Amino acid sequence: MRAEVASVVQDLVLERGYEETTVDDICAAAEISRSTFFRYFPSKEEALFGESLDAGERLRDALAARPLGEAPWVAMRRALDALIEQYEAHDERTRRLTRLIVNTPSLAARHRDKNARWQELLRPEIARRLGADPADDADPRANAVIAAALGCVEAALTAWTANTQPQSLAMILDRAMQAPTHLR
Amino acid sequence: MRAEVASVVQDLVLERGYEETTVDDICAAAEISRSTFFRYFPSKEEALFGESLDAGERLRDALAARPLGEAPWVAMRRALDALIEQYEAHDERTRRLTRLIVNTPSLAARHRDKNARWQELLRPEIARRLGADPADDADPRANAVIAAALGCVEAALTAWTANTQPQSLAMILDRAMQAPTHLR
DNA sequence: CTCATATGTGAGACACAGTACCACTTCTGC
């Protein structure tokens, strides 16, 4: 049921744009009341993002599964493999949705917000690999590694959706994540 | 006048929190009407951020002034010097404001939003230094470098405001920006 | 079968941000 409403939201938003789709429109199309909509989803944005939220936990688990000897940056890249595959495996609809998110300011903000929450999830694992105290708020290194990596993902997604003929997202991300570390 | 209203906003927000301060409260305290408030500022958030917006252009200019032989990551770090100094030079009030921004979800989102706009400003300059075509949307490297660097700034600011006794922000940022590139 | 509680749903009022439009004042130059 929740999934059904979410699907209606995607349809409408892909058709008319995000800002142009009101909650009332969604409710009419899904034949539910506003009350019911907000019982399922805390916000209009969440109805569009909700499914991809647990991807953060999967990412954390994938990261934890990497060998400890691996450099943090490399481990991050490898942990992202599954996520990247998921993006690439999906149909054209997902790609259009991603493009919409990248190009709609309020949705892009929401996306960055999701990254910020992922950051908190990944922080202990990266801190462990850095030999840092995860509780030490004064050590910026773990957050820096994660923010940098997720920033690269963001850049890769932008490039991926901007391009008309789809290149391999994995290759784009490799190129993106190599850039900051390539000092010369 | 605009500055006076902005100051009132800071006062109220620092005192009661951001979500707890309505535009009506601000108008009452500043003795203006809602109409006037929204004529000065496009949004409540902007009234809190407005002054720091042109910092993006200064950052771009500082970056453009770095020698071309410098590696992009190093040039970014050096270009950030002035911004960092500005943060550190300011009084305790600015630090409290920064902490509030980091800790208030909607304001943190706005802050990341500002970073995204900076990204567009800095992109041509970084692309030039990478020998990339700035118009090539399929090349993620420039965006990746910038997003990674700004992510490190974010991490540094978080660490800076979290710490009770203020360390040097410049040193924190050095540590943060070294983390992703320190592959082993 | 009947009553009771729980759970899902709808309806309406409300608070707040932000927009649009119109009326009024004040200041300026002719």
Added chain:
DNA sequence: GCAGAAGTGGTACTGTGTCTCACATATGAG
């Protein structure tokens, strides 16, 4: 003095999100 411009306030409106209450259906116990 007067006409126009610019700043200001008032009011109504749209849209998101919260809250409360009423109603329906279902499940379970006696």
